[in-house]
Amino acid sequence: MSTEPVQIRPLSQPVDIGSEVATFSPEVEAEIDRHLAKYPVQRSAILPLMFIVQRERGYLDAPGMLYLANRLSLRITDIWEVATFYSMINTKPVGKYHIQVCKTLSCKIRGAGKITSHCSEKLGIKVGETTKDGRFTLSEVECLGSCGTAPMFQINFAYHEDLTPEKVDQILAALP
Amino acid sequence: MRIEAIGCEPLQLRRVHLEHSRSLDVYRRNGGYEAIKKVLDTMSPDDVINEVKKSSLRGRGGAGFPTGMKWSFVPKDSPKAKYVVCNADESEPGTFKDRYLMERDPHMLIEGMLIAGYALGSKLTYIYTRGEYKYLIDIMDVAIEEARAAGLVGNNILGTNFSCEVYTHTGAGAYICGEETALLSSLEGFRGHPRMKPPFPAVSGLYASPTVVNNVETLTAVPDIIKMGGEAYQKLGTEKSGGTKLWSVSGHVNRPGVYELPMGYDDMEKFIMQDCGGILDGKKLKAVIPGGSSVYIMRADQIIGKDVRMDYEGLVAAGSMVGSGGFIVMDETVDVFESTKNLTEFYKHESCGWCTPCREGTDWLTKVFKRVADGGGRPEDAQLMLDLCDNIEGKSFCPLGDAAAWPIQSAVKRFPEDFKKHLSVNGEKGAEN
Numbered sequence: 001m002s003t004e005p006v007q008i009r010p011l012s013q014p015v016d017i018g019s020e021v022a023t024f025s026p027e028v029e030a031e032i033d034r035h036l037a038k039y040p041v042q043r044s045a046i047l048p049l050m051f052i053v054q055r056e057r058g059y060l061d062a063p064g065m066l067y068l069a070n071r072l073s074l075r076i077t078d079i080w081e082v083a084t085f086y087s088m089i090n091t092k093p094v095g096k097y098h099i100q101v102c103k104t105l106s107c108k109i110r111g112a113g114k115i116t117s118h119c120s121e122k123l124g125i126k127v128g129e130t131t132k133d134g135r136f137t138l139s140e141v142e143c144l145g146s147c148g149t150a151p152m153f154q155i156n157f158a159y160h161e162d163l164t165p166e167k168v169d170q171i172l173a174a175l176p
Numbered sequence: 177m178r179i180e181a182i183g184c185e186p187l188q189l190r191r192v193h194l195e196h197s198r199s200l201d202v203y204r205r206n207g208g209y210e211a212i213k214k215v216l217d218t219m220s221p222d223d224v225i226n227e228v229k230k231s232s233l234r235g236r237g238g239a240g241f242p243t244g245m246k247w248s249f250v251p252k253d254s255p256k257a258k259y260v261v262c263n264a265d266e267s268e269p270g271t272f273k274d275r276y277l278m279e280r281d282p283h284m285l286i287e288g289m290l291i292a293g294y295a296l297g298s299k300l301t302y303i304y305t306r307g308e309y310k311y312l313i314d315i316m317d318v319a320i321e322e323a324r325a326a327g328l329v330g331n332n333i334l335g336t337n338f339s340c341e342v343y344t345h346t347g348a349g350a351y352i353c354g355e356e357t358a359l360l361s362s363l364e365g366f367r368g369h370p371r372m373k374p375p376f377p378a379v380s381g382l383y384a385s386p387t388v389v390n391n392v393e394t395l396t397a398v399p400d401i402i403k404m405g406g407e408a409y410q411k412l413g414t415e416k417s418g419g420t421k422l423w424s425v426s427g428h429v430n431r432p433g434v435y436e437l438p439m440g441y442d443d444m445e446k447f448i449m450q451d452c453g454g455i456l457d458g459k460k461l462k463a464v465i466p467g468g469s470s471v472y473i474m475r476a477d478q479i480i481g482k483d484v485r486m487d488y489e490g491l492v493a494a495g496s497m498v499g500s501g502g503f504i505v506m507d508e509t510v511d512v513f514e515s516t517k518n519l520t521e522f523y524k525h526e527s528c529g530w531c532t533p534c535r536e537g538t539d540w541l542t543k544v545f546k547r548v549a550d551g552g553g554r555p556e557d558a559q560l561m562l563d564l565c566d567n568i569e570g571k572s573f574c575p576l577g578d579a580a581a582w583p584i585q586s587a588v589k590r591f592p593e594d595f596k597k598h599l600s601v602n603g604e605k606g607a608e609n
Contacts, residue, residue: 043365147426
């Protein structure tokens with residue numbers, strides 16, 4: 001046993017999130033209103049609204065979070081707490097095309113590994129990385145409910161199934 | 177990918193291959209919205225619940241709880257609002273049936289929700305869909321608006337006093353939200369942490385009000401139960417497991433897909449070897465996980481020549497469970513140690529972190545699996561895995577812990593040769609785990 005005193009660091013460091021609040025077009029504001037109208041309690045709309053902020057701003061950034069806190073009358077920590085729980089909410093920037101290869105069992109035994117390594121080689125990035133031009137992010141994700149058409153990936157929200165390396169090439173080449 | 181019925185007339189899959197099967201027009205021309213009309217014209221809410229009880233319909237999400245009984249738990253005299261929530265958070269590895277029901281026949285789900293809403297006195301219902309299924313949310317939204325324009329959703333449905341809203345809601349990539357109380361936490365705008373039961377959602381669910389949460393496949397069975405009568409629906413299956421069931425089949429089979437079978441279909445070997453076209457490339461069957469990844473894995477010799485009946489009792493007798501009906505079929509090339517490692521990583525990733533046994537246990541297990549896979553296996557590791565599972569199973573806050581433990585326990589016991597192979601190395605690396 002060491003007799004050295006244990007250094008305990010504070011659990012979280014102060015972060016400057018700035019004071020800029022995101023603004024959105026009247027169309028997007030109307031879309032947000034439509035979501036809020038669905039629920040007797042406004043907080044329920046937090047996930048649908050996070051997806052909207054993410055779509056408009058690329059990811060859920062600090063101004064986006066301040067906007068949500070204001071709009072839903074919540075504390076910034078409430079927003080952060082929810083944002084960090086859900087794997088589809090990005091609190092860091094991702095590429096324009098987020099390639100999410102399913103890695104769970106049915107896909108794994110039908111060759112998901114090959115698809116990931118093919119994407120990785122082709123794009124020159126490892127899993128979890130983004131290309132320098134900000135065009136692609138490569139991730140491995142858990143079961144996407146596409147087991148009968150394995151292996152598969154999702155690029156943003158679009159499903160691409162029954163993949164082969166050749167098919168991956170075609171899909172990536174066809175992206176605008 | 178096949179989508180077809182075997183051994184029975186297609187019931188839930190009746191319309192999936194029709195052209196424009198998503199449209200209100202096609203749905204109505206093929207028997208759609210007849211059940212809600214029958215309910216509103218001739219039945220009381222109790223009549224509906226009784227009919228569902230008679231059908232022996234059991235929850236198709238995985239737990240298999242009798243649906244009619246669940247509905248009857250909602251207190252009728254409660255002054256609070258009541259909610260019906262459809263669990264479309266289909267995230268169980270190997271399961272993809274709800275996806276095709278919603279993609280091909282969205283109005284069937286809307287009708288099921290309306291009937292449930294009528295039976296339970298609910299004016300506000302939600303379809304909680306996993307975030308990755310965004311395209312399904314779009315499909316459902318179109319269908320709901322179509323139904324609203326035809327007077328089937330909203331105020332005074334079909335000119336009666338009955339009013340009911342159907343809304344879609346999105347999850348955002350958390351497996352735990354398939355657990356009904358976690359789903360409700362998420363729907364209220366919080367982290368998807370499960371809640372203590374009791375009180376059960378039927379008494380205190382969404383916004384602390386009486387709530388029924390049902391799986392997509394459960395709710396889409398309801399219109400047919402109403403139309404043909406509970407008894408006739410039950411007779412399609414067995415006494416305790418009424419009706420038909422959708423099975424998602426993936427892995428090493430020639431014809432993966434979604435198959436509708438009568439409950440009690442005989443037998444599992446015939447289903448895999450003939451109906452699903454047998455094993456890919458003529459290889460041998462090694463293992464099957466029959467109910468989504470959270471159930472016991474089965475050896476081929478527990479299936480071949482064993483006449484395993486495909487219903488709740490039959491699969492338990494054979495050493496596994498119906499679960500969500502997600503078949504993952506593995507051929508002789510699969511290393512069950514590797515497949516179990518993959519699922520352990522899944523549960524570690526999806527553990528919500530709320531309770532210690534599950535959070536720490538699944539993390540520790542993935543570390544042990546990794547060490548062994550990296551060549552640092554020790555002979556006592558199989559026992560260590562079982563001990564860790566023992567500290568999770570039955571001791572975690574919600575069923576995710578059990579779901580993480582069962583695949584490992586069954587794999588270690590039923591495929592000892594696959595584990596031994598890795599554990600005989602007696603390596604040095606990663607000794608801290």
